[in-house]
Every structure is written in structure tokens, then in C-alpha cells.
Amino acid sequence: MAEQPHVLVRDLVKTYRVHEREAGAGASFRSLFKRKYKEVEAVKGVSFQLMPGEVVGFLGPNGAGKTTTLKMLSGLLYPTSGEARVLGFEPWKREAAYLRQLSYVLGNRSQLAWDIPAMDSYLVNQAIYEIPEKQFRETLDELVALLDLEKLLKKPVRGLSLGERMKCELAASLLHRPQVLFLDEPTLGVDVTMQNRIRQFVAEHNRRYNATVLLTSHYMADVTALCKRVIVIHHGKLLYDGDLAALSEKFAPFKQVRLDLQDMASAERAKEFGEVHSQEGTKVTLRLPREKTSSVVARLLAELPVIDLTVEDPAIEEVIDQVFQGVEA
Amino acid sequence: MKYWINIYRAHLKIGTAIMFQYRFAVLIWAVWGFVGPLLGLAVWSAASSSHGGNITGPQGATFTDRDFAAYFLVFMIVSHLTMSWDAFEFAFRVRDGNLSPRLLKPIHPIHGDLATNLAFKFVTSTMLLPIWALLFYFLKPSLPPPNWTQLLAIPAILIALVLRYIWQYSLALIAFWTTRVEAINQFYFTLDGFLAGRIAPLALLPGWLGVVATYSPFRSMGYFPVELILGRVPSDQILSGFLFQVFWLVVGVGVFRLMWAGGIKQYSAVGA
Numbered sequence: 001m002a003e004q005p006h007v008l009v010r011d012l013v014k015t016y017r018v019h020e021r022e023a024g025a026g027a028s029f030r031s032l033f034k035r036k037y038k039e040v041e042a043v044k045g046v047s048f049q050l051m052p053g054e055v056v057g058f059l060g061p062n063g064a065g066k067t068t069t070l071k072m073l074s075g076l077l078y079p080t081s082g083e084a085r086v087l088g089f090e091p092w093k094r095e096a097a098y099l100r101q102l103s104y105v106l107g108n109r110s111q112l113a114w115d116i117p118a119m120d121s122y123l124v125n126q127a128i129y130e131i132p133e134k135q136f137r138e139t140l141d142e143l144v145a146l147l148d149l150e151k152l153l154k155k156p157v158r159g160l161s162l163g164e165r166m167k168c169e170l171a172a173s174l175l176h177r178p179q180v181l182f183l184d185e186p187t188l189g190v191d192v193t194m195q196n197r198i199r200q201f202v203a204e205h206n207r208r209y210n211a212t213v214l215l216t217s218h219y220m221a222d223v224t225a226l227c228k229r230v231i232v233i234h235h236g237k238l239l240y241d242g243d244l245a246a247l248s249e250k251f252a253p254f255k256q257v258r259l260d261l262q263d264m265a266s267a268e269r270a271k272e273f274g275e276v277h278s279q280e281g282t283k284v285t286l287r288l289p290r291e292k293t294s295s296v297v298a299r300l301l302a303e304l305p306v307i308d309l310t311v312e313d314p315a316i317e318e319v320i321d322q323v324f325q326g327v328e329a
Numbered sequence: 330m331k332y333w334i335n336i337y338r339a340h341l342k343i344g345t346a347i348m349f350q351y352r353f354a355v356l357i358w359a360v361w362g363f364v365g366p367l368l369g370l371a372v373w374s375a376a377s378s379s380h381g382g383n384i385t386g387p388q389g390a391t392f393t394d395r396d397f398a399a400y401f402l403v404f405m406i407v408s409h410l411t412m413s414w415d416a417f418e419f420a421f422r423v424r425d426g427n428l429s430p431r432l433l434k435p436i437h438p439i440h441g442d443l444a445t446n447l448a449f450k451f452v453t454s455t456m457l458l459p460i461w462a463l464l465f466y467f468l469k470p471s472l473p474p475p476n477w478t479q480l481l482a483i484p485a486i487l488i489a490l491v492l493r494y495i496w497q498y499s500l501a502l503i504a505f506w507t508t509r510v511e512a513i514n515q516f517y518f519t520l521d522g523f524l525a526g527r528i529a530p531l532a533l534l535p536g537w538l539g540v541v542a543t544y545s546p547f548r549s550m551g552y553f554p555v556e557l558i559l560g561r562v563p564s565d566q567i568l569s570g571f572l573f574q575v576f577w578l579v580v581g582v583g584v585f586r587l588m589w590a591g592g593i594k595q596y597s598a599v600g601a
Contacts, residue, residue, distance in 0.1 A: 075433075076429055109427060110427075123342070124441075130335075156350070
């Protein structure tokens with residue numbers, strides 16, 4: 001029998017009705033008697049599916065509809081229309097059997113009790129999710145080791161730094177070994193070392209439990225480190241769903257050639273070989289169409305005094321930027 | 330059943346831990362509960378003195394100084410055991426979005442909140458016990474001799490606790506529709522204070538007001554258990570007192586369920 005998708009989304013739409021008024025006391029008074037509402041379409045017919053064990057990046061600029069989609073999939077929002085099944089459940093029915101297998105980490109919201117150590121909140125989760133003592137201890141030991149939590153568990157949560165709190169939040173979300181994990185900006189505001197830790201940890205959780213992960217992040221490093229596949233959404237519409245590597249080919253059909261040249265005159269001449277992306281003294285970065293890259297590189301090496309030359313794909317941030325600019329245009 | 334025992338035990342533990350983190354603030358809140366009843370006692374004692382030592386209600390119920398002392402002291406304890414403040418907390422959570430992490434758990438948020446409420450009562454009652462004892466010693470209330478009907482106050486207080494809790498939680502759910510619920514809360518608390526007997530024993534309320542108070546749910550939330558302890562409920566009215574409590578409890582649960590179902594839809598329609 002063919003494997004069923006863990007997440008199935010079909011033509012999902014969410015429209016908010018928002019109260020709107022001009023600034024000022026007059027407008028405020030008028031709105032008492034006559035209210036104006038505006039319909040805001042946050043998600044406009046999005047469809048995709050995730051197979052068990054997939055880790056997928058969910059990308060889009062602010063206001064693209066990422067969080068609204070995740071909230072519908074986790075049962076926090078009712079859709080305006082469309083269909084979604086997660087682990088076979090309709091999320092917005094919020095059945096306990098579904099919520100037991102799900103975790104949704106909201107980077108800006110806390111599930112931990114603020115005034116007491118995180119360990120106390122973990123014990124409440126143990127009771128709520130009915131985690132057997134042996135499994136609880138095993139998972140906790142794993143989490144403590146992977147996230148270096150030992151010293152944090154006894155401190156009141158309000159005394160933790162943002163990064164420390166985020167680690168404790170993640171641990172709280174994973175104690176019950178969820179089958180589906182929605183991560184909304186899990187590395188928001190944490191330093192580079194901590195970001196790496198969290199990435200390793202998510203990868204490890206996915207590997208151990210074959211959990212399906214849908215991740216949004218403004219840090220492309222999170223996406224490149226964890227996701228082979230990305231879904232790109234903009235203005236509520238799906239723009240791309242596929243391989244992360246293929247995203248570059250589709251939306252940025254060029255390569256970047258970094259050149260370190262012997263003198264400024266050569267640097268000036270290099271500009272004749274392609275579009276200049278950036279220049280810093282004798283270091284020039286050119287953008288070349290993919291199909292012409294090898295021939296132009298051969299000419300550069302033959303005609304200019306090159307000290308060093310590297311050919312690379314554009315940074316994923318630039319590709320994404322390219323995608324969104326293309327849509328705006 | 331074991332599941333729920335574990336859930337409440339875990340919540341009670343962290344609820345108690347949080348209370349101990351803020352023990353002085355908690356104690357001040359608890360002591361604040363003295364103010365209303367002691368003020369009521371002072372006013373009614375003065376009124377009683379100026380009426381020749383006692384006051385008689387329209388139905389013939391009589392209260393002397395020491396009866397008022399007994400009433401307001403017992404009311405103070407019952408009121409402490411049945412109090413609830415969730416209407417305010419809930420509105421904050423809806424407004425700042427902190428309800429969302431709670432909705433992601435496979436358990437209704439009311440259980441955690443109720444356990445926290447119970448933890449508050451456990452911690453503060455332990456702190457207040459000596460103060461209550463001192464007040465009883467100095468104010469010399471006139472309490473009836475112990476009898477079996479007073480034992481019925483235990484289930485009456487338990488029902489009153491759940492009843493007041495579910496009604497206040499239902500009121501809190503208005504925050505799903507309008508996040509500025511303070512005025513509604515204030516109105517409700519004023520009604521609660523007046524019709525549950527915080528300002529005066531209901532037996533002293535005049536005519537129609539006494540009738541309204543008798544049939545309102547607020548009587549079942551506090552006044553009825555107080556009357557049972559003070560031996561002021563005629564034996565043929567005890568059963569009807571409990572039936573009123575159960576009736577209002579069933580109504581409260583029904584209203585709560587309807588409001589929750591509608592409120593969650595509303596919350597998730599506008600953006601959780």
C-alpha cells in the first residue's frame with residue numbers, strides 16, 4: 001500500500017475580516033456608528049503535501065501567509081474554505097488524539113510557566129501527554145544532551161536568556177515525540193552557535209523518530225541546513241514547491257564568479273565580461289548566465305591576470321529575493 | 330480517572346510552586362479578602378447597636394451583633410474558598426495571543442486554570458488559618474452548636490466553588506468577542522457581591538430584592554453554604570437549596586460549552 005502523506009493541503013483559503021478606520025478622534029467617533037470592514041485574503045488557495053519524515057522549508061516574506069497556514073494546520077484557525085488533513089485528522093476539529101501527535105513551536109509565544117523552572121512544566125506535559133516514566137526520562141536525557149540543558153532546567157524561565165528559553169521551549173515541544181512538527185521561526189533572536197545547535201537538534205529528532213517537519217525561518221541557513229525541499233509562498237499564493245537546489249536554477253539562472261585580480265586596470269576590464277554584482281578594490285564578483293559560465297571563465301583565465309577564481313551558485317537569500325522581486329514586477 | 334488525578338496533581342504542584350514564588354503578593358491578595366466582610370461587619374454592627382441590639386428582616390430573620398460577626402466571618406472563609414479571578418486573566422490571554430499555546434495541548438485550558446485556582450486556595454488558606462482563628466477569638470461570633478446539617482456545608486461549598494468557577498469562566502469567554510471586558514466583569518462582580526450576600530445577609534434584603542436574590546445563581550455560590558453552617562436553613566429547605574445549586578451548575582456548564590464552541594470559532598476566525 002502506498003504511503004499516505006502526513007500533511008495534505010488542498011485549496012486552503014483564509015480571509016480575515018478586519019475593522020478599518022482613519023486615524024484621529026473624528027474617525028474614531030464615526031466608527032462608533034458606522035464600522036467599515038475590509039476583507040484581507042491571507043491565504044489564497046494553497047495546496048501541497050508532506051510525506052512522513054520530510055523536512056520542508058516554508059518560505060515567504062512577512063505577511064506572505066506562512067503563519068496563517070501553520071495556524072490552520074495546527075488547529076488554531078478555521079479556514080475560510082479548502083481542505084487539510086494532518087495525520088488523517090481535520091486540524092481545526094482539535095481532537096485530543098491529533099494534538100497528542102503534534103507540536104507547533106511559535107518563536108514568539110511560550111508554553112512554559114514563566115515563574116518556575118522549565119522542569120516543572122515538563123512534568124505537567126508528561127501528565128498531559130501521558131508519557132510513560134521510562135520514555136519521559138529517556139527523551140529528557142536525549143534532549144538535555146543534545147541541547148545542553150543541564151544547567152537551565154532548575155532556573156526559573158523568566159531568568160533565562162532568549163536563546164536558553166528557546167531551547168527549553170523546543171524540549172517541551174518534543175518530549176511527547178510528536179509525529180508532526182511545525183516550527184515557526186525557531187531560531188528567532190538566538191545567536192549563531194545556538195542556531196546551529198537547534199538545527200542539529202531538529203535534524204536529529206527527524207532522523208530518530210521519522211517526524212515530519214515544516215519550518216519557517218528568516219534565516220536561510222536554517223533552511224539550507226535542514227531542508228531538501230522548500231515551499232515558497234507570497235501574497236498568500238504558492239510560488240514554488242520543490243527541490244531547494246532547483247529553486248536557484250528556476251529563479252536565478254545565473255552563476256556568480258568571484259575574481260581576485262592583480263591590479264585595478266584588470267578589475268576594470270573584468271566588467272566587460274559580465275554583469276558586475278559587487279566590487280571591492282581588485283576583488284570583483286560577476287553574474288554570468290549559467291549556460292555561458294564555462295566559456296566566459298575560460299576567457300577570463302586566458303585574458304586577465306587572475307590570482308584566484310571561484311564559481312558558485314548565488315546565495316539562497318538572493319535567489320529568494322529574486323523570486324519575490326519577480327512576482328512584484 | 331487516573332489520568333485526571335495525574336493532570337490535577339501536576340498542575341497543583343506547579344500552581345503551588347508559583348504561589349510560593351510570590352508568597353507576599355499572594356498573602357496580600359488573600360488578606361484583601363478580609364476587607365469586604367470586615368467592613369460589612371462594622372457597618373451592620375453599628376446599625377444593629379442603633380436599633381437596640383438587633384435587626385430583623387422582612388421575613389422575620391433576626392441578627393444581633395454577634396450574629397453579624399458569625400455571618401461575616403463564615404462568609405469570609407466561604408468566599409475565600411469559592412473565589413475566582415479567571416475573567417481578568419483570560420481576557421489578557423486572548424488579547425496578547427497567549428491562549429494559543431494552551432489551545433495546542435490535548436486538554437482543555439480550564440483544567441490547568443482550575444488547578445491553579447485550587448493551589449491558590451490551598452496555599453493561602455494555610456497562611457490565613459491563624460488569622461481566621463484570631464478573628465473568631467476576638468470577635469466572639471455566635472455560632473450554633475455543632476450539628477449534622479453543618480456537615481452538608483462541605484458538599485455545598487464544593488458545588489459553590491465549581492459553580493462560581495464555571496460561571497466566571499463563561500463570563501471570561503466574552504473576551505473572545507470583545508477584548509475590553511473589564512466593564513462587564515465589574516458589573517458581574519458587583520452583582521455577585523450584592524446577591525451572594527457580601528454586603529448584607531440576603532435575609533435582610535427588602536421585598537422584591539430578597540426574592541431576586543433567593544432565585545439568582547449567586548445565592549448558590551456563597552450564601553447557601555454560609556446559611557448551612559450558621560444553621561439558618563430550615564430543614565425542609567435544605568434539599569431545595571442543593572437543587573438550586575445543581576440547577577445553576579447545569580445551566581453554567583451548558584452556557585460554558587456553548588460559549589466555548591462559539592468563542593473558539595470566533596478566536597480562530599479573526600486570528601489567534
